[in-house]
Amino acid sequence: MSDLYSGTDLFSEFDRLQRHMASLFNTFPSSLRASRFGTFPAVNIGATDDAIEIVAFAPGVDAAGLDVSIDKGVLSISGERKPSRQDLSDDTRVYAQERFTGAFRRVVELPQTADPDKVQARYENGCLMITVGRRESSKPRAISVQ
Numbered sequence: 001m002s003d004l005y006s007g008t009d010l011f012s013e014f015d016r017l018q019r020h021m022a023s024l025f026n027t028f029p030s031s032l033r034a035s036r037f038g039t040f041p042a043v044n045i046g047a048t049d050d051a052i053e054i055v056a057f058a059p060g061v062d063a064a065g066l067d068v069s070i071d072k073g074v075l076s077i078s079g080e081r082k083p084s085r086q087d088l089s090d091d092t093r094v095y096a097q098e099r100f101t102g103a104f105r106r107v108v109e110l111p112q113t114a115d116p117d118k119v120q121a122r123y124e125n126g127c128l129m130i131t132v133g134r135r136e137s138s139k140p141r142a143i144s145v146q
Contacts, residue, residue, distance in 0.1 A: 039106065040058075040081075040100045040104050040106070041056040041057050041058040041061075041077065041104065041106055041128070042056070042057045043055065043056045043057070043077075043106065043108060044057075045108065047111075049134070049139060049140055050133065050134055050139065051118075051131045051132060051133050051134060052110060052111065052113075052114055052131070052132045052134070053129070053130075053131055054075065054108060054129075054130040054131075054132070055127055055128070055129050055130075056077050056106065056127070056128040056130070057126065057127055058077075058079070058081070058123075058126060058127070058128050059126030060081050060082075060084065060099075060126070061079050061080070061081050061123075061126075061128075062079075062082075063123035063128075065079045065080055066078075066079040066121075066123060066128060067079060068119075068121045068128070068130060070110070070114075070116040070119060070132070073109065073110050073112065073114065073116075074107050074108070074109055074110065075107065075108045075109075075110055075130065075132070076105065076106070076107050077105070077106045077107075077108075077128065077130075078103070078104065078105040078106070079103070079104060080102065080103045080104070081100060081101050081102065081104065082101060083101045084099070110132060112138075113134045113135055113138035114132045114133075114134065114135070115132065115133045115134060115135045116132070117133075118132065118133025118134075119131070119132050119133070
């Protein structure tokens with residue numbers, strides 16, 4: 001055989017390397033829209049013929065402290081969730097704490113059909129609902145045949 005053969009199965013080594021590389025990159029989002037589990041705030045994104053609808057689930061956040069902006073086709077939602085008023089006493093040992101507190105920022109890449117001049121946002125029952133209108137040129141329209 002060749003001098004390069006080291007006595008191990010070359011295909012097993014490639015398989016091991018591929019698994020190792022996949023485990024390294026599984027923790028990173030593949031795009032601005034993809035995210036890891038536990039990213040705050042969680043979002044649902046949908047579309048109609050007239051608008052892109054984004055719902056960010058942000059319970060416990062003061063609406064006045066939310067900042068929503070669009071720059072270069074990227075929607076940014078930022079703010080801070082303060083600790084709850086029901087703080088535990090000093091002698092309480094915490095076994096698990098799943099509620100996120102602190103500053104956050106979430107970005108969503110918008111489609112090119114989004115019109116940054118047509119944005120509405122409202123906060124209700126812990127949900128930030130953002131509607132981004134579509135450009136008139138991108139909306140479906142009927143064309144009459146002559």
